[in-house]
Amino acid sequence: MDLVCGPASPLPETHQRYRLVAHIGSGGQAEVYRAVRVTGGVSSAPMTVKVFRVDPRRPLADELRSWDKGDAVLMDLNNRGVTGICRRSDGFYGPPPHRPGEAPRGDAVPYQVYEYLHGLNLREYVASRGQWSGPRVNALSVLRTLAGVLRELHFPQLGGATPVLHMDIKPSNVMVLQNSGEVRVIDFTGARYWREAEITQVSYTPEAGGPEAFGGARAVSPAYDVHGFGAVAYFLVTGAYPRVESAAGPYGESSAPPWSTLRRHPMLEKTTRLRDHLHAPVADQPGERPDTRDLLAWTEKLAELVRAYGVQDTGCDWNEPGEARTSPRRATTAASARVNATAAVSATRVEGPMGRTDPPPVDLRRGESPNGQPVRGRASVPPPRPARADTGVMPIDPTHPSEPPPPPWQQTSEDxxxxxxxxxxxxxxxxxxxxxxxxxxxxxxxxxxxxxxxxxxxxxxxxxxxxxxxxxxxxxxxxxxxxxxxxxxxxxxxxxxxxxxxxxxxxxxxxxxxxxxxxxxxxx
Incomplete structure (x- = not known):
């Protein structure tokens, strides 16, 4: 690829300020490229350039105002020092991308320039975790970071700052950095200040969006972002989105509402406490979802439930970041290698051999005591408990009852x-x-x-x-x-x-x- 772009300006070289070197992806509103800024023949470090598409079905002025609202919000959040989000480097109007040396053609379109984030979004990570060369994703870190970002957006600490709604929180808008494993929230195109005059349209993803999107812009509140947070948590636990488009409801209703209904995941149907906890932030009614300020506590409860019940491996760890890991082999042998024997002669406690993954029952009548006399007795080996691997996840096994789960999370009052x-x-x-x-x-x-x-x-x-x-x-x-x-x-x-x-x-x-x-x- 060899395309250039830049802001509209009397200087011809500004039309070639950015060189687009690779196409990263396409979204509903824009094309995204990896690019470098060129100045005096010197290329900068990689950057991300988003070229917005104008919807011909809407008035051009409305499209440009919509882009400007999202751009202003992201710039404001960067200036506030909000961590855990992408950083905006530039924003401008310019002609469509063109080849170097050619005169630009076409009407000006909006551009945004961000820092380049080397990694995958959560949807890509779970889909291709076998080929992921970076550190294993820690689900607790992801959710804690996301909860912190939403708290900064909904309850800004800076005096006089206006609350912000992201309005499109979902797994594909959470990036995992390859070198560090840290996460960044991206795509603030639909972000708006939480003011009635600012919100004129709502971003809605059927698999992850809240039903209140069908109630119009006035129905959207911070609870809409909380629903997106719940969709990310659900995805990290199950590898699937919480909602599914269907002609029937999740429990066989004859007719379904216009929004996507909650998925009935087979794994969660076996662990109702975990299911109910995961369903809290994605409830149909916004008033039943947790408050933004309670998401950290909700995340801690989720981690306890995951470790207690066990989930399938989606490529994520659920142990505390930096916690010493136990290898799968040691976890298995430690849980299964205790052997208690009661000898008829000495009535002493005898420990069986260590290191066997699934040791057979031991018959001590075939052995001898230290003085050479036969020893009568029988040893039994309890069935091994499922091993806790180094991911902090215990595989589900209905034959072994798990430890009592923690009490359910309780929602606090309104704002x-x-x-x-x-x-x-x-x-x-x-x-x-x-x-x-x-x-x-x-x-x-x-x-x-x-x-x-x-x-x-x-x-x-x-x-x-x-x-x-x-x-x-x-x-x-x-x-x-x-x-x-x-x-x-x-x-x-x-x-x-x-x-x-x-x-x-x-x-x-x-x-x-x-x-x-x-x-x-x-x-x-």
Missing amino acids: PRTLKLGWEYSGVGGAFAFVCWGIWAASSGGDLLSQLIAFIVVLVVAGGVFGLSRLIGRLVLVQRMGRVRHTARGAHAAAGVFLAIAGIAYLRQTPWVVDVFTWIQGLF
Whole structure:
């Protein structure tokens, strides 16, 4: 391959700023190349150049704005210092790639330039792990890194920073670096700031995307990225995606929803605790998924369950990174080589030979004691337990009950930051009630302390109305309808209406206010 590209500029050499040396792959929106930057005849280290395709079915301005949103988000995340993601080096508009020395032709298209990541994505790694020359992937490190990235995106530590949704978390967007085994989250084309005006379309992969994508842009929240995280975890455990397109539901329903349904994996059907844990982040209803801040704890529980129950080998380790590994042979012999014998003469405990993978029963009646006399007794060898190989994974064996699994993971409450959204409704109601109470208190001339206590009781009841409204909303909107609550406007509105009614009640107990109201009514 010998193509060049560069930004539109009056200088002719800028059209040949980047030399494309190899085609890496194609996506739904772009072609990806390995490239070098050429300056004065000197080539840089390898870089990744993404050339975006313009969808002719959409207005050009919408396409360019969509690309600009994702580019701005990635640049912002790099400037925030978010680790575990790809790094953007350049972004520009330029003519399509062309041969060196030729004049560029065609309309300008968007380009993005990234650091070159030498490795495979998780989907490629699992498919070709037999040919992988790098270190074996540690699933715990992958999920911990991914959980940390999502926490930085959804709950930025930098003051004033806007939360970000990646919106396309899946195994093919998690890169494994060949030399170090570290991972990087890539493809922020569909990433958006979590603001209603920013999200106009949703990236959806049937095998890994959450069902709320069918509810439109307003239905998408951090829970959508959590679903993608769950898809990655499911893939690392089973080697398959969690959802499958089917005309019937996973348990034989006559009709299926428009989104892909959860897969019934044979291995997981035998280990229901592990299955239920893996299904939590990929639940159909976003409100039933774990919070982003709980993903690290969820990952630790997953590792415990995997080590307790055992899974098929997908090429991933589930032991702690850096933990000393035990060879498969030692793991097998250590579990199976204990032999206890009770001798009739001495009644001493006798240990059998070590080092046999599957030793036969030992009959000590054929041996001799140290003094040369026959020894009567019988030794029995317990059936060997499955070996824990150096991957931290125990093969499934139904004949050997596994150790009791850890208690199930419990989901925490909703994001408390949503409680303040909509405060203006309860604030206006509270201000109105306070003014009305002041008019009533000044007119009645009673004990001010008792009147103040009465108003505080009204505020407490308003708080109860707010809490009851939130509870009803959770039962109806979240658990039954599967919607995600981004604000607390409904609860604030209910509390505000209650406070307004209380204020009107104070005015009706003020004689001169009632007289004025009656006089006004008489005019009409």
